Amino acid sequence: MQSNPSGRVRHRKRPSEADATKANGGQMLVDDQNKYKKMRIRTLSSVWMIGGFVLIIYMGHLYIWAMVVVIQFFMTKELFNLLRKVNEDRQLPGFRILNWFFFFTAMLFTYGRFLSRQLVNTVTSDKLLYRTVSGLIKYQMFICYLLYIIGFVWFILSLKKKMYKYQFGQYAWTHMILLLVFAQSSFTVANIYEGIFWFLLPASLIVINDIAAYFFGFFFGRTPLIKLSPKKTWEGFIGASVATILSAFLLANLMGRFPWLTCPRKDLSTGWLHCDPGPMFKPDYYSLPQWFPFWKDLEILPVQWHALALGLFASIIAPFGGFFASGFKRAFKFKDFGDSIPGHGGITDRMDCQMVMAVFAYIYHQSFIMQQDLSVDMILDQILRSLTYEEQHILYTQLGSVLRERLVGQP
Amino acid sequence: MQSNPSGRVRHRKRPSEADATKANGGQMLVDDQNKYKKMRIRTLSSVWMIGGFVLIIYMGHLYIWAMVVVIQFFMTKELFNLLRKVNEDRQLPGFRILNWFFFFTAMLFTYGRFLSRQLVNTVTSDKLLYRTVSGLIKYQMFICYLLYIIGFVWFILSLKKKMYKYQFGQYAWTHMILLLVFAQSSFTVANIYEGIFWFLLPASLIVINDIAAYFFGFFFGRTPLIKLSPKKTWEGFIGASVATILSAFLLANLMGRFPWLTCPRKDLSTGWLHCDPGPMFKPDYYSLPQWFPFWKDLEILPVQWHALALGLFASIIAPFGGFFASGFKRAFKFKDFGDSIPGHGGITDRMDCQMVMAVFAYIYHQSFIMQQDLSVDMILDQILRSLTYEEQHILYTQLGSVLRERLVGQP
Numbered sequence: 001m002q003s004n005p006s007g008r009v010r011h012r013k014r015p016s017e018a019d020a021t022k023a024n025g026g027q028m029l030v031d032d033q034n035k036y037k038k039m040r041i042r043t044l045s046s047v048w049m050i051g052g053f054v055l056i057i058y059m060g061h062l063y064i065w066a067m068v069v070v071i072q073f074f075m076t077k078e079l080f081n082l083l084r085k086v087n088e089d090r091q092l093p094g095f096r097i098l099n100w101f102f103f104f105t106a107m108l109f110t111y112g113r114f115l116s117r118q119l120v121n122t123v124t125s126d127k128l129l130y131r132t133v134s135g136l137i138k139y140q141m142f143i144c145y146l147l148y149i150i151g152f153v154w155f156i157l158s159l160k161k162k163m164y165k166y167q168f169g170q171y172a173w174t175h176m177i178l179l180l181v182f183a184q185s186s187f188t189v190a191n192i193y194e195g196i197f198w199f200l201l202p203a204s205l206i207v208i209n210d211i212a213a214y215f216f217g218f219f220f221g222r223t224p225l226i227k228l229s230p231k232k233t234w235e236g237f238i239g240a241s242v243a244t245i246l247s248a249f250l251l252a253n254l255m256g257r258f259p260w261l262t263c264p265r266k267d268l269s270t271g272w273l274h275c276d277p278g279p280m281f282k283p284d285y286y287s288l289p290q291w292f293p294f295w296k297d298l299e300i301l302p303v304q305w306h307a308l309a310l311g312l313f314a315s316i317i318a319p320f321g322g323f324f325a326s327g328f329k330r331a332f333k334f335k336d337f338g339d340s341i342p343g344h345g346g347i348t349d350r351m352d353c354q355m356v357m358a359v360f361a362y363i364y365h366q367s368f369i370m371q372q373d374l375s376v377d378m379i380l381d382q383i384l385r386s387l388t389y390e391e392q393h394i395l396y397t398q399l400g401s402v403l404r405e406r407l408v409g410q411p
Numbered sequence: 412m413q414s415n416p417s418g419r420v421r422h423r424k425r426p427s428e429a430d431a432t433k434a435n436g437g438q439m440l441v442d443d444q445n446k447y448k449k450m451r452i453r454t455l456s457s458v459w460m461i462g463g464f465v466l467i468i469y470m471g472h473l474y475i476w477a478m479v480v481v482i483q484f485f486m487t488k489e490l491f492n493l494l495r496k497v498n499e500d501r502q503l504p505g506f507r508i509l510n511w512f513f514f515f516t517a518m519l520f521t522y523g524r525f526l527s528r529q530l531v532n533t534v535t536s537d538k539l540l541y542r543t544v545s546g547l548i549k550y551q552m553f554i555c556y557l558l559y560i561i562g563f564v565w566f567i568l569s570l571k572k573k574m575y576k577y578q579f580g581q582y583a584w585t586h587m588i589l590l591l592v593f594a595q596s597s598f599t600v601a602n603i604y605e606g607i608f609w610f611l612l613p614a615s616l617i618v619i620n621d622i623a624a625y626f627f628g629f630f631f632g633r634t635p636l637i638k639l640s641p642k643k644t645w646e647g648f649i650g651a652s653v654a655t656i657l658s659a660f661l662l663a664n665l666m667g668r669f670p671w672l673t674c675p676r677k678d679l680s681t682g683w684l685h686c687d688p689g690p691m692f693k694p695d696y697y698s699l700p701q702w703f704p705f706w707k708d709l710e711i712l713p714v715q716w717h718a719l720a721l722g723l724f725a726s727i728i729a730p731f732g733g734f735f736a737s738g739f740k741r742a743f744k745f746k747d748f749g750d751s752i753p754g755h756g757g758i759t760d761r762m763d764c765q766m767v768m769a770v771f772a773y774i775y776h777q778s779f780i781m782q783q784d785l786s787v788d789m790i791l792d793q794i795l796r797s798l799t800y801e802e803q804h805i806l807y808t809q810l811g812s813v814l815r816e817r818l819v820g821q822p
Contacts, residue, residue: 142778145771149728156734159639164742172587179590228570317560323567331575360556367553376798376806383790383810389817395787396814399794399807406800 039218042343046211049341057200060260060270064192064199069111071347072185076103078338078346079177088166095158095167099174101151106178109144110186116140119268184355187362194365197261201251201307202361205314206353208247213240213319229326232319241315248311252304256281280306280369306368313360314353321356325349450629453754457622460752468611471671471681475603475610480522482758483596487514489749489757490588499577506569506578510585512562517589520555521597527551529604529679595766598773605776606688608672612662612718613772616725617764619658624651624730640737643730652726659722660715667692667712691717691780717779724771725764732767736760 056063080099089095116137159167191199217236225232255261256277263275283299325348329335338346383392467474491510500506527548570578602610628647636643666672667688674686694710736759740746749757781788794803 139778142774145774149767149771152735153728153731156639156731156738159738161638164738168739168742172583175590176583176586179586227572228567317564320564320567324563327567327570327575328579331579356560360560363553363556367550376802376809379790379794379798380806380809380813384813387787387790391787392810392814395791396807396810398787398791399803399810402791402795403803403807 035218038343042214045342045344050207057196061192061196061265062268062270064196065189068185068188068192071351072181074338074340074347075351076177076181078340078348079181080174082334082337083170083173083332085166088163092158092160092163092167095170098151098154098158099170101154102148102174102178105144105147105151106182108140108147110182111189112140112144113137114186114189115268180355184358188358191358191362191365193265194370195262195264197255197303198361198365198369199358200261201248201255202310202314202357203354204251205244205248205311206318206357209240209244209315209318210353212243213237216240216243226323228323228330232322237319244315245308245311248307248314249304252307253299253301256301256303303369306364309364310361313364314357317360318353318357321353325352446629449754453625456753456755461618468607472603472607472676473679473681475607476600479596479599479603482762483592485749485751485758486762487588487592489751489759490592491585493745493748494581494584494743496577499574503569503571503574503578506581509562509565509569510581512565513559513585513589516555516558516562517593519551519558521593522600523551523555524548525597525600525604526679529677591766595769599769602769602773602776604676605781606673606675608666608714609772609776609780610769611672612659612666613721613725613768614765615662616655616659616722617729617768620651620655620726620729621764623654624648627651627654637734639734639741643733648730655726656719656722659718659725663715663718664710664712667714714780717775720775721772724775725768728771729764729768732764736763 056067080096116133119133155167155171188199191202213232213236215236216239217231217233220235220239221233223234224230225234225237259273259275259277262277262281263273265273280303281301283301285297285299287297288295325337329337336345337348340347341350344350383395387395467478491507527544530544566578566582599610602613624643624647627650628642628644631646631650632644634645635641636645636648670684670686670688673688673692674684676684691714692712694712696708696710698708699706736748740748747756748759751758752761755761794806798806
């Protein structure tokens with residue numbers, strides 16, 4: 001890969017291979033020799049990535065969170081660099097720092113609240129530490145707002161004549177990136193602490209769908225699917241959908257059996273997990289017809305039916321995240337978001353569908369899985385852990401008066 | 412005002428009066444005759460606006476909310492139109508509808524939750540309605556996400572070759588607008604229901620600061636303040652700051668005496684309000700020195716000290732909202748965001764500082780006024796929303812017994 005002499009803006013205006021491919025006409029979509037070599041490189045780095053991923057899953061929640069933050073950092077870096085212009089940047093010293101200032105403010109905002117809530121649960125025994133952390137939670141929003149306002153004023157004071165349009169464009173772009181990256185990664189982290197299952201299954205389904213689409217497309221691909229991504233084919237799309245939905249059903253059964261994956265974690269500890277995983281992960285037994293060869297009855301976890309919904313989404317809707325990224329690359333005429341992963345492009349190129357999926361998984365979990373669990377015990381637990389004695393008494397009195405009022409209001 | 416033959420894109424590339432003014436050189440900042448005429452028009456429409464505003468405040472929370480929604484709608488309309496290009500739009504039928512589709516999704520998302528919580532408090536007596544509303548709350552996030560995904564897929568399928576860059580630009584612009592408009596207006600509505608005080612005082616301070624800056628600048632303005640807004644002067648800025656901080660202190664004392672303004676409202680009713688306004692609004696008495704002519708002692712509400720912080724922010728930081736808007740107008744070379752208010756420009760031109768202020772007021776209130784109530788309220792809210800009647804009673808009984816046990820356990 002040649003590097004641009006400026007060393008900053010790298011991925012623009014490179015001759016697009018996709019276009020060259022299309023010019024070949026209607027035969028096979030990529031020429032053969034190149035195709036096999038690329039496939040080997042891509043497969044190798046996929047294996048490495050999956051290996052590292054499994055190790056991190058084994059290490060636990062805190063490490064997965066750290067991985068998400070690292071990915072998030074590199075994605076932001078790739079995206080920040082994307083629309084920069086070297087000449088304009090030279091005239092605007094400190095403008096890059098401003099972007100990273102906003103990044104760290106966003107970091108404090110999204111994780112601060114979450115982190116400190118987990119911390120409260122971790123340190124309840126030490127009263128002084130507990131009070132410090134509670135204080136931080138109380139003012140966290142205000143602090144973040146002040147930091148944002150500092151960045152905002154800084155931006156306005158840094159405005160330079162004739163650069164207004166570029167600067168406002170960059171400001172908007174920074175906000176879009178941070179919104180995208182932080183929305184999805186905070187959802188991802190929330191998923192992890194609800195139980196690794198809710199992070200691992202969706203993420204795996206995207207990977208499976210990607211790989212399946214690649215191989216189905218590789219061996220059977222003839223009919224182009226969408227103009228935005230000329231390498232994608234209908235054969236790959238349909239084959240991958242079937243494979244993904246099937247995998248979702250089976251994987252959920254497998255993953256649903258490990259407490260390490262199904263138990264939620266309420267603090268920052270990293271030790272072993274024990275819990276009652278709840279009715280979602282208790283098998284129902286279905287007896288099979290007599291003539292069936294090996295098994296007499298089937299063990300199905302209720303969560304497997306929900307996994308079907310995740311599989312459906314991962315194979316039908318999540319690919320649109322990829323199309324969106326492709327369209328974006330075409331609009332601004334570059335091929336990849338970066339070059340950190342051999343054969344795959346940048347980290348952002350691998351994350352496009354993951355982002356759409358993580359948000360869906362979170363909202364699906366909140367809407368359809370959590371609702372039964374939000375039971376009396378959990379709320380009572382929360383009250384006793386996160387409120388002071390005085391607050392517990394106030395809550396008790398207030399709840400009492402609400403319940404009594406309602407009794408009076410009824411006929 | 413001449414209208415563009417296309418009737419769509421109106422406010423671009425008009426010769427900038429501000430530039431013409433600057434070319435005049437270093438004398439008075441605007442030529443005299445024009446200046447007086449403009450001032451008259453501007454004063455007249457200001458008086459009308461303030462009159463209407465007072466009427467709406469008198470009518471109550473629900474009507475103020477409605478006003479916010481109307482303003483929000485027109486702001487969005489102005490901003491949507493701003494960066495459109497007529498030729499491109501003609502080739503993209505339905506692209507405008509997509510923007511409004513996102514607008515209504517954002518509406519459902521920001522207000523849906525808030526509205527339904529208020530509704531729950533309004534209709535608790537009717538069991539069926541209560542259950543319907545509770546159901547809506549549970550799935551509100553999921554429904555909004557589905558709607559967003561529909562818009563997202565719609566956008567990708569509507570991508571047209573050679574228009575990618577324009578379409579992605581518009582997509583980003585739509586998101587920026589909605590983020591800006593909805594973030595600020597949802598904070599505003601939250602302020603209103605915490606007590607009209609928390610909406611009215613900040614909004615008044617911005618208006619006072621604006622008017623004061625205008626008059627101080629008009630009579631004493633010599634020294635230009637910032638290149639972005641050539642009509643703003645240091646004299647106006649400093650005079651207005653003093654006036655605003657003083658007004659904040661005095662207005663808080665006045666407004667703090669009306670329960671209509673200080674009581675929070677927890678449902679959608681519009682009737683009279685009675686409440687204990689809390690310690691913030693109970694006067695402290697300070698005795699004045701003997702030689703002081705009329706008063707023997709001074710009644711000061713504790714909230715007045717907080718009002719000083721609001722006044723400080725309204726006069727020092729909020730104007731940056733205006734500078735930001737000015738810079739933005741200059742970057743894209745138009746004079747006003749619209750022409751709906753004679754002498755003022757568009758609605759957006761009047762709202763720039765209000766937006767910054769509303770967010771500050773909300774976060775300030777949450778951090779420094781609400782702080783003791785926050786966690787109790789949140790948990791109480793959660794109990795009332797997510798548990799059934801029976802579960803609420805069980806929780807109440809269990810919490811009661813835990814608290815009593817603890818009392819027994821203490822020495």
